[in-house]
Amino acid sequence: MSEGRLRDRVPVEALDDERLSRIERGVISALPARPGARAPWRGAAPWLAAAVAAAVAAVALVGLWRRGDGGAPLAARPTTIVAGAAGATIDLGDAVIVAGGGATFSVARPDGGVDIALTRGKLELDVAPRRGRPPLVVHADDVAVVVVGTRFAVERGDEVAVTVTEGLVRVERGGTTDMVAAGQAWSQRARVAAGPAAPAAPAEGDVPVVATTAGDGAATGAEIDVDVLRDRAAAVPPAPTRDGGEGEARDRRGDARERRRDPAATDDRRPSGRQAGAAVELDPLAELAADLAAQPLAAAGAGASGELYGKALAEFRRGRAREAGRLLDAYRVRFPSGSEREAVAWLRVRIACAGGIADGCRKAANAYLGAHDDGGRRAGIARRITATR
Amino acid sequence: MAVSAAYIDDVVLVDRVLGGEQAAARDLFRRHRARVHASLFRVLGSNRDMDDLMQEAFLQVFQSLRAWRAEASLATWIDRIAVRVAFRWLRKRGATPPALELHDDDAIVPLSHGGARRQLARDAVRRLYGALDRMSPAARVAFALYEIDGRPVAEVAELTGATVTATKVRLWRARRQLDAAAAEDPVLREWLDGAGGAR
Numbered sequence: 282m283s284e285g286r287l288r289d290r291v292p293v294e295a296l297d298d299e300r301l302s303r304i305e306r307g308v309i310s311a312l313p314a315r316p317g318a319r320a321p322w323r324g325a326a327p328w329l330a331a332a333v334a335a336a337v338a339a340v341a342l343v344g345l346w347r348r349g350d351g352g353a354p355l356a357a358r359p360t361t362i363v364a365g366a367a368g369a370t371i372d373l374g375d376a377v378i379v380a381g382g383g384a385t386f387s388v389a390r391p392d393g394g395v396d397i398a399l400t401r402g403k404l405e406l407d408v409a410p411r412r413g414r415p416p417l418v419v420h421a422d423d424v425a426v427v428v429v430g431t432r433f434a435v436e437r438g439d440e441v442a443v444t445v446t447e448g449l450v451r452v453e454r455g456g457t458t459d460m461v462a463a464g465q466a467w468s469q470r471a472r473v474a475a476g477p478a479a480p481a482a483p484a485e486g487d488v489p490v491v492a493t494t495a496g497d498g499a500a501t502g503a504e505i506d507v508d509v510l511r512d513r514a515a516a517v518p519p520a521p522t523r524d525g526g527e528g529e530a531r532d533r534r535g536d537a538r539e540r541r542r543d544p545a546a547t548d549d550r551r552p553s554g555r556q557a558g559a560a561v562e563l564d565p566l567a568e569l570a571a572d573l574a575a576q577p578l579a580a581a582g583a584g585a586s587g588e589l590y591g592k593a594l595a596e597f598r599r600g601r602a603r604e605a606g607r608l609l610d611a612y613r614v615r616f617p618s619g620s621e622r623e624a625v626a627w628l629r630v631r632i633a634c635a636g637g638i639a640d641g642c643r644k645a646a647n648a649y650l651g652a653h654d655d656g657g658r659r660a661g662i663a664r665r666i667t668a669t670r
Numbered sequence: 671m672a673v674s675a676a677y678i679d680d681v682v683l684v685d686r687v688l689g690g691e692q693a694a695a696r697d698l699f700r701r702h703r704a705r706v707h708a709s710l711f712r713v714l715g716s717n718r719d720m721d722d723l724m725q726e727a728f729l730q731v732f733q734s735l736r737a738w739r740a741e742a743s744l745a746t747w748i749d750r751i752a753v754r755v756a757f758r759w760l761r762k763r764g765a766t767p768p769a770l771e772l773h774d775d776d777a778i779v780p781l782s783h784g785g786a787r788r789q790l791a792r793d794a795v796r797r798l799y800g801a802l803d804r805m806s807p808a809a810r811v812a813f814a815l816y817e818i819d820g821r822p823v824a825e826v827a828e829l830t831g832a833t834v835t836a837t838k839v840r841l842w843r844a845r846r847q848l849d850a851a852a853a854e855d856p857v858l859r860e861w862l863d864g865a866g867g868a869r
Contacts, residue, residue, distance in 0.1 A: 283824055284820050284823070285817070285819070285820025286815050286817055287798075288817075288818055288819065288820040290791070290861070290864075291712060291795055291798070292708065293711045293712065295707045296703075296707055296720075296724075300721055301703060303721065304703070304724045304725050305696065305699050305700070305703075307725045308695075308699055308725055308728040308732070309692060309695055309696060311725075312695055312732055427845065596682075603689060604682050604685045604686075606680075607681055607682070607685035607688075608678070608681055608685065610739070610740065611739075614739050614740050614741045614863045615740065
């Protein structure tokens with residue numbers, strides 16, 4: 282007797298659709314409720330008419346607002362924005378981006394951070410202190426500007442130029458790092474130099490702006506819901522305090538808009554533009570998170586294990602940390618001796634720390650050190666993370 | 671060891687289900703319902719409890735999904751659960767097999783030549799499952815997975831949680847019992863002969 286000898290002689294009875302539907306209903310309805318379930322994206326993109334949009338800004342979404350099959354937060358995916366001739370202002374709740382005319386950039390919100398890739402033009406940013414949240418990073422050409430809470434501008438023309446109005450940013454390029462403080466400027470050629478006067482703060486009426494039209498105000502038909510990019514926690518109206526003020530709550534959330542509304546109000550941990558060159562005290566956890574985020578992730582190698590790691594990396598970059606984590610679990614099972622072990626362990630650290638330096642983050646860092654303490658930069662950062670306990 | 675796109679799809683799908691996405695749960699059910707049904711049917715035959723068994727198998731799949739460690743394909747893992755559900759049903763039913771289901775086509779009506787052959791084949795299949803009903807659950811499951819579902823011995827062993835040697839012994843016992851049943855049942859014998867003999 283051989284295997285499957287009777288297979289074709291015992292036909293499987295078909296189940297009709299009604300029975301299948303009944304079984305499916307029975308199964309699905311019996312599944313436990315998951316309070317943590319991700320709600321499907323409702324896709325209600327507010328469309329402001331071209332006439333309204335033209336009055337405030339002209340920005341068009343040129344792509345990449347596609348819904349994938351994962352149901353992950355869409356804000357984690359990059360949204361490409363082309364500012365019209367008049368420029369545009371985008372309020373993300375924890376940061377305000379003022380784009381110059383013709384500026385082209387993409388914005389993503391991976392796990393609470395803000396990732397901006399500037400293709401051309403000028404962006405002015407007003408960023409609330411990150412307070413342990415993942416940093417805001419602006420990429421322009423081969424330059425990465427890592428922010429922990431400041432007001433600054435990045436311009437990409439013939440070269441990339443950074444001007445800092447408040448606070449401090451770290452500019453990284455080709456393995457070198459420059460700290461640029463308030464009142465200073467940085468360019469690819471000149472590096473740090475004395476900066477020009479602070480750029481004007483965005484006008485009050487600019488916020489919030491949902492831009493819907495292309496360059497000269499002509500409607501493109503594309504829609505953008507900037508609201509999904511907004512940091513909800515930061516954007517929630519502050520709860521009134523006993524004395525009626527909102528300073529404490531505002532400071533906790535670091536709402537950039539509130540700071541702009543009251544130019545005299547300064548965060549005592551950030552220097553103002555008038556404090557150019559002064560010593561800057563930074564939130565150590567935010568600084569550590571910035572260092573962590575700035576560490577490049579290893580590219581995927583060849584072969585099946587590399588493919589699986591690459592998929593996890595791609596999911597992470599799309600902001601789907603949980604999916605990435607699951608793929609890394611699969612990697613560990615299938616390729617316990619895979620050549621990407623170190624990269625996998627580091628990606629785990631990144632995933633675990635995406636929500637801030639907390640217990641899960643320290644645990645992942647500790648696990649990384651346990652297997653890969655080679656004295657390198659990653660190990661150094663992992664050690665700093667474990668030391669925050 | 672290649673990583674197929676289907677494998678990666680499975681990993682991501684499972685993650686979505688574990689994240690509480692009902693749409694993903696439906697997707698998983700729809701992807702695997704046919705194979706679960708086929709596995710149950712080939713082990714148990716036509717069965718009035720089939721809907722309940724399908725439901726039971728998928729509930730176990732969803733309840734255990736967190737335990738899937740992605741070391742095997744999701745389909746194989748689900749098969750294992752379906753086989754376990756079938757095995758438990760057989761064991762619970764014990765030595766009192768239910769009466770075979772009767773169908774309308776059991777009625778004696780004049781048949782064409784082709785119709786008569788189909789009727790004979792259906793009758794033989796019922797007799798086959800009648801013979802399987804007299805086997806131990808372990809031997810029956812091994813036989814059904816190997817002979818009817820067409821799985822290799824090693825896979826049968828994996829699905830039933832037995833060693834390859836134990837699986838071969840079960841198959842040998844099952845064949846011997848089937849031979850004995852066929853010796854007393856000319857319809858079954860003729861049908862088995864048509865499939866290449868009982869051995």
